[in-house]
Amino acid sequence: MKRITGTAAALAALLTAGGAAAAEEISLQLNWTAGGDHAPVYYAQAQGWYADAGVELEIRQGTGSGAAATALEVGQADMAIIDTPTALQFLAKGAPFTGVFVAYNDNAAGLYWKKSSGISGVQDFAGKKIGAPAFDATRQMWQPAAKALGIDPDTVEWVNLQPTGKVAALQSGAVDVTTHFYSVHFIYEDIFGDDLGYALLRDHGMNTYSLAYYASDRVLAEKQDAVRAVVQVTQRAFAFCLETPEPCTEALSSAVSMKTSDAERQFEYAARVMPGTGQALPVGAWDMDRIASDYGVVQEAYGLPDFDVTARFSNAFIDESVAYPPAD
Numbered sequence: 337m338k339r340i341t342g343t344a345a346a347l348a349a350l351l352t353a354g355g356a357a358a359a360e361e362i363s364l365q366l367n368w369t370a371g372g373d374h375a376p377v378y379y380a381q382a383q384g385w386y387a388d389a390g391v392e393l394e395i396r397q398g399t400g401s402g403a404a405a406t407a408l409e410v411g412q413a414d415m416a417i418i419d420t421p422t423a424l425q426f427l428a429k430g431a432p433f434t435g436v437f438v439a440y441n442d443n444a445a446g447l448y449w450k451k452s453s454g455i456s457g458v459q460d461f462a463g464k465k466i467g468a469p470a471f472d473a474t475r476q477m478w479q480p481a482a483k484a485l486g487i488d489p490d491t492v493e494w495v496n497l498q499p500t501g502k503v504a505a506l507q508s509g510a511v512d513v514t515t516h517f518y519s520v521h522f523i524y525e526d527i528f529g530d531d532l533g534y535a536l537l538r539d540h541g542m543n544t545y546s547l548a549y550y551a552s553d554r555v556l557a558e559k560q561d562a563v564r565a566v567v568q569v570t571q572r573a574f575a576f577c578l579e580t581p582e583p584c585t586e587a588l589s590s591a592v593s594m595k596t597s598d599a600e601r602q603f604e605y606a607a608r609v610m611p612g613t614g615q616a617l618p619v620g621a622w623d624m625d626r627i628a629s630d631y632g633v634v635q636e637a638y639g640l641p642d643f644d645v646t647a648r649f650s651n652a653f654i655d656e657s658v659a660y661p662p663a664d
Contacts, residue, residue: 359392360562362555365413366398367473367547368499370592372519372602373439373610374417376573378591379584385573389565399499400471405550408433414555415566419445419473420545421480424631427648428640432553435627435649437567437620439574440546441612443538444517445474445481448524451533453512458535462491467511469499473546474515474537479637484542485535503527517546519606538609544630545622546609567653571619578607579661611660619658622649 366374377395380386386393398404401419408416409431417439418426427433447466449455455464468475475494482489495511502514503523516524524532537543549570551563577584585599617623624646631645 359387359390360559360565361392361394361414362559362562362566363394363396363414364549364566365396365404365407365416367401367404367417367419368398368517370395370397370588370594371517371606372585372588372599372604373444373517373547373606375581375584375588375599375603375606376577377570379577379587380569380573382587382591385569386566389569391562391565391569393566400469401473401547402471402476405431405433408550408552411552411554413552414559415549415551415563417547418550419477420548420630421477421634422473423548423550424634424645425476425638425640427645428631428635428638428643433550433648434553434556435548435622436551436563436653437549437570438545438622439548439620440606440609441615442546442609443536443543444519444546444606444609445477445515446518446521446534446536447474447513447515448506448528449513449533450506450528450531452531453509455512455533457533458485458487458540461485461487461513463493464512465493465495465510466513466515467495467497467502467505468515469497472515473517477634477637480633481537481542483637484537484540486540517606518609519602521605522601542633544633545626549620564653567620568655568658571655571658574610574619575658575661577603578610581607611663615660618654618656619660621651621654621656624649 381393401422404416405418405422405426407413409426474481479489497505502516505511506514518536556563581603585603588594589596589599627646627649
């Protein structure tokens with residue numbers, strides 16, 4: 337497989353094809369407020385790659401995967417980034433959207449606590465308070481997550497938190513445990529130091545696909561070429577940023593007023609779960625056998641019906657020539 341990064345030369349064919357037509361408007365709702373894993377999108381936006389491919393991309397901030405899925409389901413967004421186990425729950429109930437691009441091939445969800453609270457590991461969660469917003473991806477998937485961790489899901493108490501209130505709640509003792517994606521792991525390390533305890537779900541046998549891009553069936557029917565352009569530009573942006581992160585984190589920092597150092601560290605950690613372990617598929621491509629397996633986990637946890645889950649995921653928009661940079 338020939339490897340292509342996000343250079344202008346690699347984009348030439350796509351940009352030439354898109355530039356001649358009037359720009360199509362596409363809205364993309366993020367899974368959360370902008371963070372390190374979104375750096376490739378902001379870089380491509382800053383470079384004009386989406387515009388040159390014929391797309392006027394509107395990036396909207398998010399408040400959780402559940403909220404992003406709901407926005408897509410009811411037609412308030414054309415595309416959305418959703419944690420895949422959450423998306424599978426919506427799809428099983430007939431939500432009209434399709435997975436078109438994988439951002440995180442490894443499950444990026446983690447649980448964080450203070451060792452000084454008396455928690456030495458996940459086996460000590462019984463009777464503890466876990467704080468997270470209602471739409472939090474790990475909270476929505478707590479049943480299978482708890483099973484993977486080897487604990488009774490009903491022995492913990494969930495406490496509602498604002499998205500920005502997790503660290504403060506853990507510091508103050510208002511909650512015993514909180515959830516976060518691995519891209520902000522460094523924040524917990526900086527604040528809690530040697531007192532930090534954490535567990536990543538992927539290391540406990542729950543390595544489902546994580547964040548991915550989904551498109552509404554309506555926009556797939558009406559703006560198929562625009563969706564293809566978004567996917568293929570994003571592929572090249574991911575390949576470029578994984579190999580050359582600095583301009584990408586600078587673009588993110590500039591776009592959302594984030595400290596450059598924070599953007600750099602968030603992307604550093606996000607990059608550890610983006611390609612996934614042993615990834616041999618093109619950037620953003622789905623393994624349909626794995627999707628079926630992931631649905632089995634979600635289905636068992638929530639008593640969902642049988643359906644042809646792979647029909648709701650597509651590699652049709654993927655440029656198969658775009659590969660992940662070689663692992664270090």
